[in-house]
Amino acid sequence: MRRLRLMVTLIQVALLSHHPAAAVMTNFRFAQVTPSFPSDLQRCLLMTKTVEDGSVASCAVACHSMQSCFLFCIQGTTCHFFRAKVTNGWAGAGTGAPNQFSRCWSLYQYSNDIGLGVSTASQSVFLTYDHSNPVGKLYSCDDPNSCYESNIESNPFWMADLGSPKSVSEVRIHKYGLFNPVVEFRLGNDTTAANNPHFVTSFTPTIFGELFLKPPTPVIGRYFFVTENLVSDIRVCDVWILGVQDSDIWKPNWNN
Numbered sequence: 432m433r434r435l436r437l438m439v440t441l442i443q444v445a446l447l448s449h450h451p452a453a454a455v456m457t458n459f460r461f462a463q464v465t466p467s468f469p470s471d472l473q474r475c476l477l478m479t480k481t482v483e484d485g486s487v488a489s490c491a492v493a494c495h496s497m498q499s500c501f502l503f504c505i506q507g508t509t510c511h512f513f514r515a516k517v518t519n520g521w522a523g524a525g526t527g528a529p530n531q532f533s534r535c536w537s538l539y540q541y542s543n544d545i546g547l548g549v550s551t552a553s554q555s556v557f558l559t560y561d562h563s564n565p566v567g568k569l570y571s572c573d574d575p576n577s578c579y580e581s582n583i584e585s586n587p588f589w590m591a592d593l594g595s596p597k598s599v600s601e602v603r604i605h606k607y608g609l610f611n612p613v614v615e616f617r618l619g620n621d622t623t624a625a626n627n628p629h630f631v632t633s634f635t636p637t638i639f640g641e642l643f644l645k646p647p648t649p650v651i652g653r654y655f656f657v658t659e660n661l662v663s664d665i666r667v668c669d670v671w672i673l674g675v676q677d678s679d680i681w682k683p684n685w686n687n
């Protein structure tokens with residue numbers, strides 16, 4: 432029921448900006464999300480701003496004008512702007528959460544993270560960076576507890592098991608590290624990484640250091656792998672594996 436309600440609470444704001452050649456209309460949309468977050472949300476606070484009318488549209492326009500604003504929340508007449516990323520599948524941090532607002536809106540209108548909470552595997556685990564961490568939540572704010580890290584070893588890998596072959600349109604890795612240029616992303620039905628086709632063959636980090644892996648058409652597979660075919664270590668954090676339904680509704684593209 433909640434999801435249905437959220438789907439209809441998108442707000443859309445049209446802005447007229449002045450391009451030298453022509454006036455360009457920019458459309459952007461936010462989806463309302465559950466307004467309670469854990470304490471680490473404050474790590475991603477960009478700024479707060481009091482708006483006279485405390486209106487959603489005023490906050491939305493201000494958020495849109497900040498390049499790294501992905502989430503804004505309203506409390507009274509104050510807008511709180513964050514670079515935290517949350518999908519509209521976010522269930523909230525629960526009552527009594529330290530960051531409780533009256534309303535929050537996210538740029539990420541994805542409710543179809545089919546990787547959320549799936550079983551995961553790896554060859555090794557460095558310290559507390561367990562392989563289950565990256566798919567633990569639908570909310571991303573530089574939390575080291577959302578990272579997997581391997582030891583330095585031969586052919587390190589991180590794998591997410593979707594349970595059955597699923598159509599995957601995009602994989603978003605919000606933070607990563609230690610990658611060697613030979614890093615590979617594979618999706619298929621085999622539990623051995625190398626026996627699966629490459630999910631994408633080219634990939635470029637966004638200006639915020641994320642990897643959005645999007646093949647030309649969705650790929651069907653059960654096991655998603657991040658791996659390197661050499662002696663190395665890898666780190667991946669906050670991974671969203673997006674199914675086909677709503678991954679293409681809209682996405683911010685600040686790279687252009």
Ligand SMILES: *[C@@H]1O[C@H](CO)[C@@H](O)[C@H](O)[C@H]1NC(C)=O
Binds near residue numbers: 620
């Ligand atoms: C995985 O299995 C499904 C269902 O049998 C099939 O449609 C899909 O093409 C397979 N994926 C790969 C990468 O072989």
